[in-house]
Amino acid sequence: xxxxxxxxxxxxxxxxxxxxxxxxxxxxxxxxxxxxxxxxxxxxxxxxxxxxxxxxxxxxxxxxxxxxxxxxxxxxxxxxx
Amino acid sequence: xxxxxxxxxxxxxxxxxxxxxxxxxxxxxxxxxxxxxxxxxxxxxxxxxxxxxxxxxxxxxxxxxxxxxxxxxxxxxxxxxxxxxxxxxxxxxxxxxxxxxxxxxxxxxxxxxxxxxxxxxxxxxxxxxxxxxxxxxxxxxxxxxxxxxxxxxxxxxxxxxxxxxxxxxxxxxxxxxxxxxxxxxxxxxxxxxxxxxxxxxxxxxxxxxxxxxxxxxxxxxxxxxxxxxxxxxxxxxxxxxxxxxxxxxxxxxxxxxxxxxxxxxxxxxxxxxxxxxxxxxxxxxxxxxxxxxxxxxxxxxxxxxxxxxxxxxxxxxxxxxxxxxxxxxxxxxxxxxxxxxxxxxxxxxxxxxxxxxxxxxxxxxxxxxxxxxxxxxxxxxxxxxxxxxxxxxxxxxxxxxxxxxxxxxxxxxxxxxxxxxxxxxxxxxxxxxxxxxxxxxxxxxxxxxxxxxxxxxxxxxxxxxxxxxxxxxxxxxxxxxxxxxxxxxxxxxxxxxxxxxxxxxxxxxxxxxxxxxxxxxxxxxxxxxxxxxxxxxxxxxxxxxxxxxxxxxxxxxxxxxxxxxxxxxxxxxxxxxxxxxxxxxxxxxxxxxxxxxxxxxxxxxxxxxxxxxxxxxxxxxxx
Numbered sequence: 001x002x003x004x005x006x007x008x009x010x011x012x013x014x015x016x017x018x019x020x021x022x023x024x025x026x027x028x029x030x031x032x033x034x035x036x037x038x039x040x041x042x043x044x045x046x047x048x049x050x051x052x053x054x055x056x057x058x059x060x061x062x063x064x065x066x067x068x069x070x071x072x073x074x075x076x077x078x079x080x081x
Numbered sequence: 082x083x084x085x086x087x088x089x090x091x092x093x094x095x096x097x098x099x100x101x102x103x104x105x106x107x108x109x110x111x112x113x114x115x116x117x118x119x120x121x122x123x124x125x126x127x128x129x130x131x132x133x134x135x136x137x138x139x140x141x142x143x144x145x146x147x148x149x150x151x152x153x154x155x156x157x158x159x160x161x162x163x164x165x166x167x168x169x170x171x172x173x174x175x176x177x178x179x180x181x182x183x184x185x186x187x188x189x190x191x192x193x194x195x196x197x198x199x200x201x202x203x204x205x206x207x208x209x210x211x212x213x214x215x216x217x218x219x220x221x222x223x224x225x226x227x228x229x230x231x232x233x234x235x236x237x238x239x240x241x242x243x244x245x246x247x248x249x250x251x252x253x254x255x256x257x258x259x260x261x262x263x264x265x266x267x268x269x270x271x272x273x274x275x276x277x278x279x280x281x282x283x284x285x286x287x288x289x290x291x292x293x294x295x296x297x298x299x300x301x302x303x304x305x306x307x308x309x310x311x312x313x314x315x316x317x318x319x320x321x322x323x324x325x326x327x328x329x330x331x332x333x334x335x336x337x338x339x340x341x342x343x344x345x346x347x348x349x350x351x352x353x354x355x356x357x358x359x360x361x362x363x364x365x366x367x368x369x370x371x372x373x374x375x376x377x378x379x380x381x382x383x384x385x386x387x388x389x390x391x392x393x394x395x396x397x398x399x400x401x402x403x404x405x406x407x408x409x410x411x412x413x414x415x416x417x418x419x420x421x422x423x424x425x426x427x428x429x430x431x432x433x434x435x436x437x438x439x440x441x442x443x444x445x446x447x448x449x450x451x452x453x454x455x456x457x458x459x460x461x462x463x464x465x466x467x468x469x470x471x472x473x474x475x476x477x478x479x480x481x482x483x484x485x486x487x488x489x490x491x492x493x494x495x496x497x498x499x500x501x502x503x504x505x506x507x508x509x510x511x512x513x514x515x516x517x518x519x520x521x522x523x524x525x526x527x528x529x530x531x532x533x534x535x536x537x538x539x540x541x542x543x544x545x546x547x548x549x550x551x552x553x554x555x556x557x558x559x560x561x562x563x564x565x566x567x568x569x570x571x572x573x574x575x576x577x578x579x580x581x582x583x584x585x586x587x588x589x590x591x592x593x594x595x596x597x598x599x600x601x602x603x604x605x606x607x608x609x610x611x612x613x614x615x616x617x618x619x620x621x622x623x624x625x626x627x628x629x630x631x632x633x634x635x636x637x638x639x640x641x642x643x644x645x646x647x648x649x650x651x652x653x654x655x656x657x658x659x660x661x662x663x664x665x666x667x668x669x670x671x672x673x674x675x676x677x678x679x680x681x682x683x684x685x686x687x688x689x690x691x692x693x694x695x696x697x698x699x700x701x702x703x704x
Contacts, residue, residue, distance in 0.1 A: 017656035031477040039671045
């Protein structure tokens with residue numbers, strides 16, 4: 001499965017507790033919609049590190065990299081080059 | 082009715098009945114062990130009283146009443162109530178210093194009074210049924226009188242899943258109400274009138290007084306509040322958590338019990354919740370005879386259902402459960418009474434939320450300032466806000482409501498929004514039944530009383546009128562103490578102490594960001610510096626790990642199964658099963674997930690115990 005789909009399923013399953021794909025759009029801001037708070041962001045980082053072997057540096061833990069499905073996918077793809 | 086609440090009073094029971102009235106009482110004998118039987122009547126048997134609690138100034142009141150010609154047939158505090166009522170009518174309650182729920186029958190006027198103490202230490206519930214008024218200390222005593230099971234009050238559930246407690250008179254059961262703290266009900270000729278005789282009000286009575294002057298007055302007041310709370314004909318102990326409040330309290334108790342200070346504490350096998358090191362510091366300082374109970378995950382899950390039977394409301398944390406285990410140890414060791422430090426945070430400004438409010442107000446003046454937001458780091462050192470970009474994460478939580486710092490609930494909006502995430506698990510059916518928001522109910526009930534308060538006072542008021550009576554003194558206090566027939570006493574909640582503190586300028590409570598400044602200043606000579614200066618650790622207990630343990634899942638999690646979730650209908654079964662799966666994968670670590678799990682499980686348990694099993698004591702014996 002592509003990262004995008006896996007990530008969507010992970011967020012839907014673990015934070016929205018549903019498999020209804022319409023509940024989350026790729027560009028929805030996690031912070032603005034309240035899907036993730038800073039604790040949730042930490043959990044997503046753990047997920048990225050576990051599943052994709054991405055090491056997220058302190059300075060990379062910012063909304064520009066992590067605040068939506070699209071941003072995370074771009075971030076992970078850039079990291080894995 | 083009485084057989085359902087014998088845990089509150091296992092020592093004796095008594096009844097009075099006359100045309101149209103019946104009073105019943107289960108007694109926990111603490112003062113006047115031999116002749117304190119209740120109900121008690123006045124000289125001509127026209128006034129009858131049953132009451133739960135203590136009148137701590139009964140010795141002084143009794144002496145005054147004897148001087149004015151009253152004859153006493155007992156040495157109990159109960160008898161003071163009937164004679165005071167004879168002299169002062171309904172205003173008698175204003176003379177009481179104590180914790181109480183009172184039912185008084187005036188036969189001449191065919192009038193029943195129900196009264197509850199000022200801050201909500203002792204419970205009192207009621208319902209109207211077939212033109213009658215039925216009341217009791219716990220809801221489980223009322224249910225058997227009704228013809229059918231009570232139903233869950235979905236608005237109260239919505240409130241609990243927002244604030245941790247229901248608002249005003251509401252309880253989790255439809256049609257069953259609690260008499261609010263500081264309230265008196267008059268029931269006469271079938272008409273019911275309720276009025277408030279005391280409210281948490283602020284004044285400027287002590288503005289401008291020096292720290293030394295205030296500290297001297299406060300120490301005298303706390304000393305006296307403690308002294309009269311040691312009045313008992315049975316041994317009295319104290320809870321010692323290792324925090325500032327219980328350390329101050331035990332230092333005060335020590336003045337009167339130098340050679341026989343008995344203290345009790347609880348700790349956890351899970352060291353992230355444990356405060357034993359600070360407890361040891363204070364035990365050595367005072368030389369108290371101390372008993373410590375260490376609590377495991379299994380202890381919490383094994384006692385969960387029983388605790389919910391006592392609490393009679395959903396909870397969002399397991400924290401009350403260990404308090405019930407602690408009172409069990411107290412009772413086993415022969416003690417019926419403990420003094421505790423509860424209330425100091427509300428009265429003297431100790432909670433993190435008060436600091437948070439000050440910082441957010443300061444921040445609101447310049448919302449783009451990362452320097453201002455960075456002050457939150459003082460409050461929550463684990464927050465990583467060294468990166469300027471991280472401001473946006475902080476804003477997502479603490480920034481809620483930042484655009485209106487003068488709003489009534491400015492202090493609590495971030496917290497309520499977080500707790501309210503638990504409502505994402507509500508079923509569609511429950512959501513459809515909710516016609517009024519929890520915050521609107523809160524506003525309707527409390528906005529008038531809060532109109533002239535500053536932001537700090539508003540935050541103090543909300544804590545003191547909501548979480549303290551609605552959760553800390555009840556679910557985690559009275560119900561967990563009385564579960565094992567132990568009475569708690571709270572010197573910081575003496576109304577003289579509250580009224581004094583409420584007349585101090587807010588900066589005497591929180592000096593810049595130094596919480597409980599004046600209390601610490603007044604008591605600095607009596608408590609070790611290490612405890613005065615320690616970082617505040619809120620009391621918490623393990624939540625999810627208590628039920629989903631390495632050695633297996635607790636039986637009570639059966640209530641989270643699809644069958645029970647669908648049958649009761651409060652929650653969406655698919656969402657709940659996803660939460661349970663997330664927990665099983667070890668991924669549920671956030672506060673929200675923990676609160677959601679305990680909230681859902683406790684709601685299911687309350688429905689099982691009280692709606693399905695009618696609150697029957699035998700259900701709990703069976704489990």
